[in-house]
Amino acid sequence: METTRLSSEGQVIIPKVLRNIHGWEAxxxxxxxxxxxxxxxxxxxxxxxTTLQNVAGCLKYQGKPKSLxxxxxxxxxxxxxxxxxxx
Numbered sequence: 695m696e697t698t699r700l701s702s703e704g705q706v707i708i709p710k711v712l713r714n715i716h717g718w719e720a721x722x723x724x725x726x727x728x729x730x731x732x733x734x735x736x737x738x739x740x741x742x743x744t745t746l747q748n749v750a751g752c753l754k755y756q757g758k759p760k761s762l763x764x765x766x767x768x769x770x771x772x773x774x775x776x777x778x779x780x781x
Contacts, residue, residue: 708735 696709708718716737718724723738760768 696712698707698709700706713719718737724735725738727734727736
């Protein structure tokens with residue numbers, strides 16, 4: 695059994711042996727679950743990896759396909775519009 699201490703800022707250090715067992719590294723997001731008599735920490739699962747084949751066609755587009763140049767122009771236009779909003 696490992697022990698740790700709650701800091702004045704509400705932080706808890708998870709002992710290294712437990713971080714190693716679970717493969718948790720700095721920046722790992724954890725879900726905190728209240729169990730009534732304590733808390734349970736579980737790793738937040740990232741979105742599963744996908745390939746283009748998994749997602750291609752999920753958003754239907756009717757019309758002529760856009761060229762790479764047209765897509766880059768649209769991105770630049772969107773960024774420029776957002777930056778004008780910060781003036």
